[in-house]
Structure formats: structure tokens, C-alpha cells
Amino acid sequence: MRFLRLLAIVAALAAGLQPALAGRIADADLSARVAALGAGGFDEVETAITDLAATGDDRVPAILDRLGEGELMVRKADGAVFFADKAGKDYRLTDPVTGADAGPAPKATVEKIKVNNRIRRAIASAVGALTLMSPDPAVRRAAAEAVMKSADAAALPALEQAIAVETVPDIRAAMVAARATALLASDAPESDKVAAIAAIADLGSRDALGFLSGYTSADGAVGDAARKAAAAIESRLMLWDMGQNLWYGLSLGSVLLLAAIGLAITFGVMGVINMAHGEMVMLGAYATFTVQEVIRTSWPGLFDYSLLIALPVAFLTAALAGILIERSVIRWLYGRPLETLLATWGVSLILQQAVRSLYGANNREVGNPSWMSGSFSVGDIQVTWTRLWIILFALAVFLALIAVLKRTRLGLEMRAVTQNRQMAAAVGIRTPLVDALTFGLGSGIAGLAGVALSQIDNVSPNLGRGYIIDSFMVVVFGGVGNLWGTLVGALTLGVANKMLEPYAGAVLGKIILLLAIILFIQKRPRGLFALKGRAVEA
């Protein structure tokens, strides 16, 4: 009677979940009906069971379950019915309705209510009806799932009944699957079992696969059908896994894109190796943190908009820091990329330590606004809102940047200075100003990346360190000076990384990817989409 116990537990859980006590009748009423169980012969007991089931009370399954186990006893003195637990040689009695302790009772003073197979069937169908046919759909679903897991042939009649009246398609499907599992466990004819396997295979879930794996080694038609069904489910699940990994990959790719896109401007367009780029991302994240702190203390109602407010703040903070660095350090080092690299590394150390002094070395908590928390699923793929927004945000930033470069005066001047500095200066473009603004733009975009990353990563002074090598890899892989290359590079590396992970593990996957990029650069030293040129030394 394993499944009865399960169903009783389901009912008890559901009862615990519903403080409103919707499915209950008065204690005294129920007590009277329970007392009827101890009234006389099998016929009376059967009537009493039907009577109890008709109440629909959620305490009934537990009582009936105990009855089936032979743990329901009548006190000879007054004919009252109790749960009886063995306590040494005597019994300890509990009121079945209120759960109140009724004290110990010597063996001679109580009598067990006798149960035969007819009564057991009556109990099974009553409990099944109470849970599988409960008015609460959640209880029905839980009951069906419990039967499916227990795969007990005894549940078949109750299931048949329930399926006949079930109207919610989902729950009906779960019940049909539960019937199939019960059928497989029973001694039904082989043709029924094969049909049952087909019904389980239709579920296509991991649970179904786990259940089928118990039958794949069986002989005959059942084994064949189970093996075939298991293989079908496996290939289906593998497709969903691929889909999930692809999604993770796109998500990682969008993070890489955000981190690298600013670098694509400063390194790709200007040719400046900015090792402090990661620190610009970090500044953006800390700007987000500061904005949220101010909002938390002063305008708590605006919290849901905190990220939108943080965007311009982070952009301006990082852009100003970038312009400051460009004017004070980098402009003296144009044409000497290796020196630029070292100097900006120094700047990155100073920025890290400055943030550590200001905000402390510990991680800072940046909250998720309500519209970014939670997740939903598409098929078997879990999609979190945070990741989805970050992907959209990364694409939006990317397109905005393309628009700035291709459609604005500043973009035109930037491209002019990049292509031919002397000629640009000759036609009247103020190249130092354009340099500063370009660098500011690249840094500002890194700041925007910081806002997004604050949602998924630890905001600490070391935040930027983790992204700098990856960002350079993306830019170099995609092809320096080509924004579309950066997009393709970021998404390719993100997806490749996540696709490798299930086979190689996270760390080894990353190592393989790094080595692959190193080898790739040997083959195409200028990246995937190299700018064509005639210079010997670009």
C-alpha cells in the first residue's frame, strides 16, 4: 500500500499549504463518521469508508491509510476509534481527528479494526478519489506525480476513475503517465505494457527517462519498446541541452561583447592598448552601486529605475576618467603602443587601489530591480530576465555605437583621424580633441558595461581584472578596427566556451579556447575580419 501512504502525504502537505481549511468539515461531524468505522462487520466498515470519503475532508486520507495499515483501534470501554502506536507492550492512543493525545492503553483494552481485501480496495479508491479527484488542481497534480514516482499497480483503479473525470489537460496527461507507470509495474498483458511505454515516452522528460531506464534491460517487446523510447527521449533532451548551452553561450557572448566593445574603440580604432579598460568597467559598476545607495537612502520608491538612472552616471564617470587618462598619460605615448600598455597598466593599479580605499576591499551588493529578477522557461530552456536584458542591452549599445560612428559628425571625424591623422588635421579637424572624445567614448561604453555586469558579477575592485584578457582576446580574434568583427568574435567565443564546458569542464574549456585563439592568431595575425591595407607594418 505504498501509494496510499504517498497520497496521504500529498494530502497532508496540501492541507498544510492551505491554512484556510477549505476542504474540512466540523471536528465533531468527522469524529462521528470515524467512530462509525468501529461499529461492526465488514459491510458497516465499507459503508463508513464511503461515508468518510464523501466528506472530502483532507484529514481523511491519513485516517484511511492508518486503517489499511491496521493501526486504527477501537477502545473497548466506549467504542471510540483511535490511532494506536505501539509503546512497549501497550499502545499509545491519538485522536484521529484532532491529533490530541489520548494516553496509553493496555493491549487488552483495545481492539484492532479488521481489514480484508475488500476493505483495502475500498480504502484505495477512497484515498485515490480524495487526492486524485480533489477539487484543488494542485493536489491532483501532486497526487498524479506521486503515483508516477511510486509506480504502484494498486493505484490503477483510482487512476482510472480520476482520468475519466479529469478536465485539466496537463493533469490528465500526468495521470495518464502515472497510469502507464502503474501498468508497467502490474501483471498486465505485454501489449498493454508496450502501449504504456509509448505513453511515458510522450512525456519526454528527465523523470520519464529515469523511469524507462528501469525497463531497458527487460526482455521481449517491453524491453525493445523501452530501449527505443529511452533513446528517443535522450536525443530530444540532448537537443534541449544544446539549446540551453547555446543560450548560455549567447549570454556569455553578450557579456564579452559589452566588455570588449569599448576596447574595440580604444584599441581597434585608436590603436591604444588600454590595460585600464577593465577598471573603466569597474568604475561603471561602482557608479551603479553609488546610485543605488543614494536611491535606497533618499528615494526608495525609485529603486526599480535605479539602473536606468545609473546608465548616464556610469557612462559619464567612466568617460571623464577616460578623458583624464588620455589627456594626462596616453597622449604623450601615441605611436609607442608598448609604453602605452605599461603606463595604462600602472593607471589600472592606481584606480583599483583608489576604489579599494574609497569603498573597501569587500564585494558590494548591487540589487536587481523587480523587472530584472525571476526567470521563465521556453520548452526545457531556463531563461533568466537578467540575462535576457543584458543580451538586449549589449545589442542596443552595439547598434548605438555603430550609429554614432557612421551617422554623426563626431563619428566621421573619428574615422578620418583613424585613417589618416595628418590629412585629417590638414582639413581642419582638431585631432587632439577627437582623440580625447574617442577615448572618452570607449571608456564610457566600458562604464555602461559595468552597469550590466554589476547585475551578474561581484562588484569588487578586481572586477575589471577578470575581463581584460577576455576582452583583448575578443577584439584580436574579431579583427582590430572592425566593430562587426568584435560582435562576431564575442558571440563566437561565448558560444564556443559554453559548448565546450559540458565536455571539458569550465576551466579546461577556457584553457582550450585560449590556446585555440593563440593558434588562430598565428594563422591570421590580424584577426577574423582584418582591415585590408598595403602597409608592411600595420
Next chain:
Amino acid sequence: MITSFLIDSLDRRGRIVVGLLVALALLVPAGNLLVPEGSAFHVSTYQLTLFGKYLTYALLALSVDLVWGYCGILSLGHGAFFALGGYAMGMYLMRQIGARGVYADPVLPDFMVFLNWKELPWFWHGFDMAWYALLMVILVPGLLALLFGWLSFRSRVTGVYLSIITQALTYALLLAFFRNDMGFGGNNGLTDFKDIVGFPIQAPGTRAALFAASALMLALGFVVASAVVRSKLGKVLVAIRDAESRTRFIGYRVEHYKLFVWTLSAVMAGVAGALYVPQVGIINPSEFDPAASIEAVIWVAVGGRGTLVGPLIGAVAVNFGKTWFTGALPEVWLYALGALFVVVTLFLPRGIVGLWDRVVSRRTKPAKEMDGSGRRAGEAA
């Protein structure tokens, strides 16, 4: 004959440096072992070990300078070669522990017993013999550099691209050595050493000997580097640094020259790592950190790249500063290091040695202009 050739290759300044190093190798251990405590000339064991560590850093800096200062290859991954040499030495020292480990396994190092490994991985065989370990100290970094350099130089990956992929290389190795399954002790690395070639590693005599070995090895490295840069090959290297394409057009096989000096430099870094490990008593994956490699570059920049004395001065000076700052004012150290990077690249492109030369030449030959060989006009934008 080779010795006399090597000695002849030194200029006046080089002879002074080598003489000083040999004197250090003799006097500092003597000051530690023979001079009684309390005397003004006594060197404590702590100072001895610390300075021994600086000397191995100086050798690493020299190896970076050889490729960066003389051939224009800015390696941001020389720490990888240093650490590989260190790991080779660490593996030897681990095998020397024998049954004295916590788990008292006669063959397997403690961390392998801890991971429930039954057999020594194949790449750990042979490390119980000192000669084999020493061979590996040279071969492992050398072969990796040879392979990496052969691929990179052949396909003409230059300038910042090369810098970035050297950084990626050391980063990949960092991640790899963090993994427990690699069989190099994972996060904790290799430590708890007992003996080196039969002598207890903590004994004052062993420490003094390791110090002397570091000083002499640095002197040897200096002499070799000096021989390289003063030979015709060295002139070609400088030509490659200043105008790679022109050198190629003249008819030199640029990649062969680069590969030679790159591999030599990696071997020097590996030897430095091997001397470093027994003195500090531990080697762990943090030596592969890209930040550590960049720090080695700044030692060279501070001392003066393109000079052989510079890296020695830079490595010792910066690390002395680091020891002092992290002890006295830990908050300030990163500011100081960061500022050092900026100030040196902006205002002291030829480092301390360049500054010294300028002061001296102004005093003695006020008319002669500096040749500015630290600059490379127009190259590799």
C-alpha cells in the same frame, strides 16, 4: 677558450658588475655564516634569503630585457617560463621528501595521496634525480618558448599582438595549474620541501650555498647576455628592434634571430625560477599570474631597458621597495607601483641607467647628444 671569449665580451661596466656579483657570492654567505651575530657585518638568514630572492628576480629581469630591450619583443608572459622552471625544481624537491610527508608515502607526494591517486603520473618520473630535474629546468621552458616562438615569429605576430598572446599563454597556464587533476598540487602548489641534493633545505649552510648559486648564476647569465648583445648577432637583434622590415629586406632571417634570443631568454627565466623555489620554499600557480609577468617588465623599465645593468638595478630596487612598502604602508604600495609604471614610461624611458648616463655625459662631454637608442621612431604603430 669559451671562458676567455665570454670574459672578453664584457665592457668595463660589465666587468664591474660580474666582479661585484662574484664578491657578493663570497662575502654575503661569509657574513651570514662566519661573522658573529651583533657584528655590523653580520647578515641575518632572513636578509640572506630575501636578497637571494631578489637575485633570482634580477635574472628574470635580465631575461626580459634581453628580448624586450634588445629585440623589441615585449613579453607579458615571462613569468610562465620562470614558474615552469620553478615547478621543475619543485617537483624534484617534492620527490626528495620521500616518506617524510604527512602521509608517509615513499613515492607519492602528499597531495597525490590526498587525491587518492595510486600511481605517479608519467611526467613525474625521473624527478627524483637531480640531473634530470636540472635538465627539465632548462628543457621545459626552452621547448615551450621554442614552439611558441616558432609559431609566432614565423607568422610574423609582432608588437602588441605578441604581447597579448604571451599574456594569454601565461593566463592559460595559470588556469591549468590551478586544476587539481593536472597533478601539480593545484591551488596550493608544491611546498614543505625538506632536502636539496642531500642537504636539509632550511640549514644555514644550504641557504648560503643557494644564495651563492643565485649570485653566480646571475653573473653567468649576465656574461652570456653580454656576449650575445655585443656579438654581430646582437647588432642584428637591435636592428630588428629598430626596423624589423628593413632588416628582413636586407636579407636577414628575422624569425631565426628572434627565435634564438627568445628561447635563450626563456631558459634564463626558467633557471631563475628554479633558484627561486628552494629559497622561498614554495611554488604555486600565482607565479603564472599575468600581473606578475607585467611586474617583471616594470623592473626592466625602471632600471633601464636596452642596458644589461639596468634590469639588475631595477629588479632589486623595485622589490626592495615592495618589501618595505608592503611591510610599512601596505595601502600605498599599489599607488606607488602604479605611479612607477606611469612615471617611468612618461619621463624615464631609459630608466635609472639612462638617467645616470645622461648626468655623467652632461658632466664630461656636454657637447655630445644622446643617441636616443631607447626610442624606436615610426616602428610598429
